[in-house]
Amino acid sequence: MAGNIVGEVDHPEPAVVLADGLFPTHSVPLSILTSAGTLICCDGATDKALAAGCTPTLVIGDLDSLQADRESLSGDVIWDNGQENTDLEKAIERCINNGISEVTLLGITGLRxxxxxxxxxxxxxxxGAIRLxxxxxxxTIIPLSGEKKFEAEAGRRVSLHCLGKSVKITTDGLKYDLHGEMFSGSGHGMSNEATGDSFTVTAENGTVLVFVSHPS
Amino acid sequence: MAGNIVGEVDHPEPAVVLADGLFPTHSVPLSILTSAGTLICCDGATDKALAAGCTPTLVIGDLDSLQADRESLSGDVIWDNGQENTDLEKAIERCINNGISEVTLLGITGLRxxxxxxxxxxxxxxxGAIRLxxxxxxxTIIPLSGEKKFEAEAGRRVSLHCLGKSVKITTDGLKYDLHGEMFSGSGHGMSNEATGDSFTVTAENGTVLVFVSHPS
Structure with a gap:
């Protein structure tokens, strides 16, 4: 197989997508960015990655925000002007289509x-389609359906958010544990706290976003 | 009636709630902040308001982030340590209970x-309970159920977002008009654009958040 045709290239792990929100300043996301095996940049995020000394493996989007000269990019560039989805959605779909099973997303919040x-x-x-x-x-934000144990020492802030549809939530190891309570889109799950070395969250009949603060 | 008992005080219009997210830097939200008739601050947002020369009418929250000396505050201070809702939710509920019919929210995005x-x-x-x-x-972000006409000159960016439940959306006056399309939580409604002096959005069977960019 040709080595540089999109869809057939290798994608060394870990795979990271950098979106065009606020560029990371905290050591946790910065460390993930610099250790990416495959770095996929959404449009204008490419310039931010280059400025930080990172080399994009793949650039995707309508490229209306991209300042860098396309000829200067060593990775692949995919111009996708589809109005039906955002550049981040295009990047995630590309990962799925290329058989990437796990991706860390950076730069998805802040700014717009x-x-x-x-x-x-x-x-x-x-x-449900890829581990994000x-x-x-x-x-660190993890979408969870079912049960998962999180390693986090006492005092780490934990927020839970369901995006509209009611989800049944149970937790073990948080300051305010939940016992099969129905959650939907509101502020009811903000600012809980880990009490030991780990905690467990179970989400039934839907997906909850689990926000875990970085180590202090 | 006593003049300073919470629940019985007057609330000169316009009413503004300042939440403890990113403090505004753009002239549009700053102008709203400085022209507030009633300024309700969530916890640590009080310090930001004071630093900007604004006088809170009411401070609400668990006050764990508040740096200012409570004695130095001229307005009312309500300590509410309830874990079931956020400080912003407490502030909005307080507005509803005090008969305030319309509020502008600032500082609700950015940071956490x-x-x-x-x-x-x-x-x-x-x-459904108060005009927000x-x-x-x-x-400027407006939650909309039903039909509304927005004044916005050509080129203003307009994004539409439904928060999970599918909502039937129709628009008139946007670059990519929608004709009764079903929307749910995704990126499908991002980065549309006003084409004239106004546009209309109709949301059936649910609520859509309409994001309209500021004048350039």
């Missing part, structure tokens, strides 16, 4: 509020 | 991503 909201919804919407984790300057 | 998401959901959740508008550094 409409994109922040849409991006957090995408995180939940795609969680988002990391911002404040939180 | 969990609060940004919850606050945007609150905007939609409370829209949020203004950020990027957009």
């Amino acid at each position: 509020d409409d994109h922040t909201l849409a991006n957090l919804h995408l995180l939940a919407n795609f969680s 984790t988002a990391v911002t300057d404040f939180f | 991503d969990d609060h940004t998401l919850a606050n945007l959901h609150l905007l939609a959740n409370f829209s 508008t949020a203004v950020t550094d990027f957009f």
